[in-house]
Amino acid sequence: MDPTPLTVDTINPKVLKCEYAVRGEVVTIAQRLQQELKDKPGSHPFDEILYCNIGNPQSLGQLPITFFREVLALCDHPSLLDKSETSGLFSVDSIERAWKILDQIPGRATGAYSHSQGISGLRDAIASGIEARDGFPSDPNDIFLTDGASPAVHMMMQLLIRSESDGILCPIPQYPLYSASIALHGGTLVPYYLDEATGWGLEVSELKKQLDSAKSNGVSVRALVVINPGNPTGQVLSEENQRQIVEFCKKEGLVLLADEVYQENIYVPEKQFHSFKKVARSMGYGQEDIALVSFQSVSKGYYGECGKRGGYMEVTGFAANIREQIYKVSSVNLCSNISGQILASLVMNPPKIGDESYQSYCAERDGILSSLARRAKILEDAFNSLEGVTCNKAEGAMYLFPRIRLPRKAIKAAGAANTAPDAFYCKRLLNATGVVVVPGSGFGQVPETWHFRCTILPQEDKIPAVASRLTEFHKGFMDEFRD
Amino acid sequence: MDPTPLTVDTINPKVLKCEYAVRGEVVTIAQRLQQELKDKPGSHPFDEILYCNIGNPQSLGQLPITFFREVLALCDHPSLLDKSETSGLFSVDSIERAWKILDQIPGRATGAYSHSQGISGLRDAIASGIEARDGFPSDPNDIFLTDGASPAVHMMMQLLIRSESDGILCPIPQYPLYSASIALHGGTLVPYYLDEATGWGLEVSELKKQLDSAKSNGVSVRALVVINPGNPTGQVLSEENQRQIVEFCKKEGLVLLADEVYQENIYVPEKQFHSFKKVARSMGYGQEDIALVSFQSVSKGYYGECGKRGGYMEVTGFAANIREQIYKVSSVNLCSNISGQILASLVMNPPKIGDESYQSYCAERDGILSSLARRAKILEDAFNSLEGVTCNKAEGAMYLFPRIRLPRKAIKAAGAANTAPDAFYCKRLLNATGVVVVPGSGFGQVPETWHFRCTILPQEDKIPAVASRLTEFHKGFMDEFRD
Incomplete structure (x- = not known):
């Protein structure tokens, strides 16, 4: 007899190492509190849990288009x-x-597996949507439809990472899908820091510094992740900055992994979304010059169809025999779900002028986007009015990432509770207000600075209450711990 | 300047190593022929491609329920x-x-991310469906809803495999998802051979022999995969055989990975489906005795909803801290698609007596299953009538896996064409008839034996034509190559 019972010491250590804070400890506590409120109404100083931890608009009342x-x-x-x-x-x-x-579906069979890249006609529609957006050609054969953007990111990490000496340049702070996926695939996350002081600016000098430092440590850097609009930072890159990034990737031979899932979420008139493909093509760079993957999702934008798990990646600048490998890996899982595929084609080709739905569609879309912009502003202002808190503007995406300067006494109390100071703050916030936010440590931050990520997604009529609950809590917290 | 352009020599070698024959070379040729037929009707000796390579019922005209x-x-x-x-x-x-x-959906938001294991109420429904099927309790917290069964299999492989010295016992022939997933996660496939002579019998002595052999090669075997009903073999295990397998896993400390996606597809009166969980519980083994994962999918059965990508795994006998790890990995991808989740709950809880749809539902279900049984029989008989071909009965699932005894001259010709003899046969078959089947080498087979997998899914009115095209081709092939 030779039983090998499964323990945390005998499972894949890469699984153990992976972390995903967006649904981490704070959320687990929130779910417990929600159950307690249900079982015993009045058992907490709030009557509902407000999930500001995750970009999940419809869970907070946003209606579908x-x-x-x-x-x-x-x-x-x-x-x-x-x-x-x-x-x-x-x-x-x-x-x-x-x-x-x-x-467009062979036999009109919406219940059949499709081509592993997705239904051909839907990929044509998506490519034409990309062309309309960018003014440059898009090839339907470059489109891989996926169950949301996350599996697409995993697929690229799986392709690029051979061992821990392969590195992926990622922004800090970053969306923790990247750190989780790199950990699961056994690679090394090479951090580059966004500059909070300049509105989370992305400096090429910082990219270069971190690349060189990784190389000198024997890490072969394979790709650069850019999230634009930024998650959790909300920054929108300028076209000039994007050109520098493209130039950097070309010069250093890096695959550019462009997370562009918030492309519809821009809230300030002075900024616009430009896809990295458009930027690269406008610089005269074609398929031979730069390997570029753009990720898009039906979960974000004004549509927020998270539960449908639709998305795609547009893969350009890869050799045919590498593309075959990506196709092969896609084919092992057969195809992404057809409803998600259909939705991805709709998102890239919404109703047009003259269509019966056009006016109601525009009203729904603009209503959501303008409301998000107002909510972002109210929360940003609320954060900036708090003692020791500064918060950059959410130019885009769905989040604010305020910096909290915690008193030494609070940091000490967190240490005593064996928890990170920002997690300490977030748990206290949750217990006092029912508002769920994610500690900055889940996204990465400059050491000894503390943040949290808060979505701008609660419905507009709830935003004032969120702001006042946050304000009241923060005052009490500071009063308790002020040095 | 230090460009590291991506080549097949610099990508993850595990990706290169992975193979998935169900959508492999023969299918690529078929897609080309289909395009040629479209561009130039009459350019081939057949007027349509008949995809018998994949269990994709609705693509061949099966209607949804x-x-x-x-x-x-x-x-x-x-x-x-x-x-x-x-x-x-x-x-x-x-x-x-x-x-x-x-x-059951918070806020009735079908467009929101759900709990990462799936919507709680739907898991309740699935658990009650499992209880009704098995007569033993099922805990909704043990259910993980997934985008079809494939991601669930990957998740378990990811958990279990640390390096190439971790092995997974898999049947040969097997469904190539398993070999592909083991390759992608860098483990070792430890084969056990099903006995074609006894209707693809599964002998515990063979399991033991292969386990010991793997151990003596320094491989730590972590799990046993059983596919029941069998893919590609069509065998249905007897309850007695299942008890032996459970006993073996318990004794050897192996996780039992039970692929039970064909549980509704049984075509012979003398066989019944028994879930491994039911068998283990009826032996008196509970959560503490055996780690058991059952995979189910909405893609198979009488429903065949492949494109919806719904499925679940029921995970029992794992310690709480391992379960947390599985939850964490699920949470990185947020959740499976909600339509697939809903469908999984429906499949496990179809209409009941007294419901308005009950009679039409039964008529649709029974019509499909009885037709599949007839199709299986006609094709089995057709294969068995061919020179040098023997074919076990499809007791269940959706496939026949005939053995073809190829003349030496054909094997030589295949060698000259630098292709495996069974792939040579399948390509010739495709070019002559438009019928797409998958070479046995994609599933594994006893060395020097040759097979192919053919689904029983063409609509019933097409089955006689398929049988006669196959017969005519085979005669011509044998005439050409007979020794």
């Missing part, structure tokens, strides 16, 4: 299209779009 | 539930079920 859902319902149950009652329930253009999509 | 799609459409576009026209378009019980599901 009607046109998108109409098309999805019709594609899920195509026999509706043969019934006369349907025209009373669905817009004319959603019916037309559903027919068009069904005609 | 109406009730399931009704519920999905209503959940996709819940505002339909407020409209009076809806009652004319949907069954009463689909409307009731949609309400019930929506009530």
Whole structure:
């Protein structure tokens, strides 16, 4: 007899090492509190948990875009299209779009596995959406549809990382999918620091410094991750800065992994989204000059369809035999879910002027985006009014990442509680207010600085209460721990 | 300047090593032929490509179960539930079920990320479906909903495999997801051979022999994969055999990874599906005695909803701190798609007696399953009538795996064409008939034996033509190469 029972000492240590703070300890406590509130109303000094830890708009009451859902319902149950009652329930253009999509699916079989890169006709639609966005060609064969952006990121990490001496340059702070994926694939995260003082500026000199330092430690750096608009920082890169980054990747032979899932989320008039592909092409760089992957998702933007798990990556500048390897790995999982694929095609090709749904679609979209901009501003102002707190503007994305200067006494109390100072603060905040935010340590931060990430997603009528609860808590916290 | 352009020599060698024959070379050729037929009708001696390479029923014309799609459409576009026209378009019980599901989703937000294991209420429904199936309790906290079964298998391989000295016992022939996943995670596939002569029998003596041999080679065997009903073999294990397997895993301290995605696909009256959990519990073994993972999918059964990417794993017998690790890895990808989650709950809880849809549901289900049984029999008989071919019965699943005794001259010709003899046969078959099957080498087989896998999924009216095309081709092939 030779039993090898599974223990944490005998599982894959890469799994142990992986961390994902967005659904980490603070969220686990929040779920417990929520259950306690349900079992015993009045048991806490708040009557609901407000999940500001995760970019999950519909969980906080954001409604889906009607046109998108109409098309999805019709594609899920195509026999509706043969019934006369349907025209009373669905817009004319959603019916037309559903027919068009069904005609692109062999046998109209929305329940069949598709091509492993996704349904060909939907990839055509996405490529034409990218062309319309960028003004440069996009090849449907470069599109790989995925169940949200996360599996696409894993696929690229899997391709690039051979061992711990392969490094990936990642911003700090970063979205912890990157650190988690690099850990799971056994590589090395090479950090580059965004400069909080200049609105989370990305300096090429910092990239170069960190690249050289990694090389001198024997790390072979393979790729650069850029998140634009930034998560958790909310910064939107200038086109000039993007050109420098493209130049840097080209010169250093790095794959540019561009997380562009917040491309629709821009809240300030002075900034615009430019895809890295557009920037590279406008510099005259083509497929031969730079390897570039752009990640997009249906979970963000104004649509926020997180639960649908749709997304794609556009893979350019890779040799044909590498592309075959990416296809092969995709094929092992057969394909991404078809509803997510359809939604990705809709997001990149929403209703156009003249379509029956166009006006209501625009009203829904603009209502959500302008409300997000207002919410971002109110929370930013609230954070900046707090003692010892500074917060850069959310130019884009869905988050604020305020810096909190914690009193030494609080840091000491955190040490006594065997927890990081920012996690200490976030747990106290949760217990006092029901507001769930994520400690900065989950994203990375300059040592001895402390932050947290807070989404701007609570519904607008709740924002004042969130701001006042935060303010009240912070005052009490500072009063308790002020040096 | 230090460019590190990506080549096949500098990517992760585990990716290079991974193979997935179900969408491999033969399928690539088929896609080319299909394009040629479209561009130039009449350019080949057949007018359509018949994809018998993959268990993708709806791609070959199988219709979805109406009730399931009704519920999905209503959940996709819940505002339909407020409209009076809806009652004319949907069954009463689909409307009731949609309400019930929506009530289980916080905020009725089908577009929100769920708990990383899946929506709690849907896991309750699945657990109660498992209890009804097995007669033993199932804990919703043991259920992890996934985008089809494949990601669940990857997750377990990722947990179990630390290096190439960790081994996973897999049947030969096997479904190549297992070999691909083991390769991607850098482990060692420890083969055990199913006995073709006894209907692909699984002998515990063979398991023991291969386990000991692996151990003596320094491989630490961590888990045993069993596919029941079998893919590609179609065998259904007897309960007695399953008890021996459970006993073996318990004694040797192996995790039992039970691929039970074909649990609804049984075609012979003398066999029944028994889940490994039911078998283990009926032996008196509980959570403390054996670590057992059961994989289920919405892609197979009579429903065949491959494109929806729904599935789950039921994880039992793992310590709480290991379960936390599985949860953590799930949380990095946030959650599986909600439509797939809903469908998984429906598949485990279809309409019941008294529900408005019950009769039509039964008619659809039984029509598909009895037709599959007839198709399996016709194809099995056709294969067995061919010179040098023997084919075990498909007791279950969706495949036949005939053995072809190839003439030496054919083997020589294959060698000259630098291809495996079974792949040579399959490519010739494709070029002559348009029928796509997968060479046995993609699944593994006893050396010097040759097979292919053929699904039983073409619609019933096409089966005679498939059989006669296969027969005609085989005669010609043998005439050409007979020794």
